[in-house]
Amino acid sequence: MIALRPLTAADAPAISRVYGGAATTFLGRSAMTAREAEEYVVRVGERTPADPVEQYVFGLDVAGDLAGVVKLGRRRDGHGRVSYVLREDCWGRGYATTAVEKLVAFAFTTAGLDSLGARHHPDNRASGRVLAKAGFTRVGARNGMIEYRLLPGRRAPTHGR
Numbered sequence: 001m002i003a004l005r006p007l008t009a010a011d012a013p014a015i016s017r018v019y020g021g022a023a024t025t026f027l028g029r030s031a032m033t034a035r036e037a038e039e040y041v042v043r044v045g046e047r048t049p050a051d052p053v054e055q056y057v058f059g060l061d062v063a064g065d066l067a068g069v070v071k072l073g074r075r076r077d078g079h080g081r082v083s084y085v086l087r088e089d090c091w092g093r094g095y096a097t098t099a100v101e102k103l104v105a106f107a108f109t110t111a112g113l114d115s116l117g118a119r120h121h122p123d124n125r126a127s128g129r130v131l132a133k134a135g136f137t138r139v140g141a142r143n144g145m146i147e148y149r150l151l152p153g154r155r156a157p158t159h160g161r
């Protein structure tokens with residue numbers, strides 16, 4: 001069973017494994033230390049439902065294993081930005097696509113967003129496949145990154161589990 005769920009303090013060791021190894025190649029950062037992971041889950045967990053949400057952060061839970069993190073940033077104008085990272089040993093099983101599909105559903109319902117965007121490095125072709133399978137349309141390139149858009153109801157259901 002694949003689900004998006006809030007992160008807790010107990011997830012810190014799993015988070016540092018997600019943000020390690022080859023997963024950092026296209027994230028423009030170095031591997032997350034154990035200390036950084038502890039601080040990260042505290043920071044995310046301190047947000048309360050009453051806070052104006054600027055970024056939703058969910059753990060990707062696969063049968064009890066924290067396999068990745070997906071994020072939804074939101075702007076005041078109703079546009080959201082999707083991003084994701086999976087632990088390296090979980091790649092190639094469709095998990096990221098399923099996670100993005102679930103995040104898209106959340107974005108257009110609970111979060112009430114009107115449009116979504118995402119981007120990836122031109123060399124990160126797996127990320128481009130994830131976005132295409134989740135229904136995003138490639139709209140061009142900007143600042144050396146490939147840009148994608150998705151509007152409600154435009155999703156092409158090419159995948160799902």
Ligand SMILES: CC(C)(COP(=O)(O)OP(=O)(O)OC[C@H]1O[C@@H](n2cnc3c(N)ncnc32)[C@H](O)[C@@H]1OP(=O)(O)O)[C@@H](O)C(=O)NCCC(=O)NCCS
Nearest residue numbers: 023026085086091092093094095096097120125126127129
């Ligand atoms: C990008 C990432 C999220 C993909 O996760 P994943 O769970 O492996 O993705 P999925 O299994 O849902 O789909 C991967 C798709 O990419 C394809 N793919 C994998 N490597 C590829 C490559 N080098 N070139 C082209 N396609 C590739 C797979 O074949 C699959 O497509 P298919 O279903 O049509 O065969 C994962 O590799 C990751 O976390 N990378 C590091 C962080 C990152 O790059 N995040 C995105 C920043 S923009």
